[in-house]
Amino acid sequence: xxxxxxxxxxxxxxxDVTIRLRPDLAPKHVERIATLADRGFYDGVVFHRVxxxxxxxxxxxxxxxxxxxxxxxxxxxxxxxxHVRGVCSxxxxxxxxxxNSQFFICFDDATxxxxxxTVWGEVIEGMEQIDAxxxxxxxxxxxxxxxxxxx
Numbered sequence: 808x809x810x811x812x813x814x815x816x817x818x819x820x821x822x823d824v825t826i827r828l829r830p831d832l833a834p835k836h837v838e839r840i841a842t843l844a845d846r847g848f849y850d851g852v853v854f855h856r857v858x859x860x861x862x863x864x865x866x867x868x869x870x871x872x873x874x875x876x877x878x879x880x881x882x883x884x885x886x887x888x889x890h891v892r893g894v895c896s897x898x899x900x901x902x903x904x905x906x907n908s909q910f911f912i913c914f915d916d917a918t919x920x921x922x923x924x925t926v927w928g929e930v931i932e933g934m935e936q937i938d939a940x941x942x943x944x945x946x947x948x949x950x951x952x953x954x955x956x957x958x
Contacts, residue, residue, distance in 0.1 A: 812957035824933035833884035853949035875907030
């Protein structure tokens with residue numbers, strides 16, 4: 808995958824978040840996120856579940872936590888990579904092979920998720936923008952992805 812992008816720029820209302828992609832851990836998930844981002848899929852999508860001290864979840868075009876893209880679900884690409892502050896991982900249902908477009912970014916260590924969710928990236932700049940997202944399940948006025956593209 809020589810043409811796999813290395814980073815993703817997620818522009819939030821407060822500024823940019825730079826995410827280093829990890830195709831070494833989850834090549835199919837990285838490809839999915841990058842493809843959807845470059846297609847404009849995530850533009851305008853909210854963070855519908857933001858739990859202080861845990862994580863911010865987004866990537867559902869319906870904003871409800873039940874939606875996804877029109878692409879097929881992905882098979883799990885679990886790894887030993889720890890879920891720590893800044894890690895980007897895929898959300899899924901109880902079915903381990905149900906990740907589609909929803910993802911979450913850890914605010915803090917959440918190592919109890921290790922080996923059960925697919926890690927596909929890590930925030931390398933702009934984590935303060937994630938920290939500033941409105942909290943709630945769902946937040947009263949959810950934070951929104953203005954634009955997300957590979958870089």
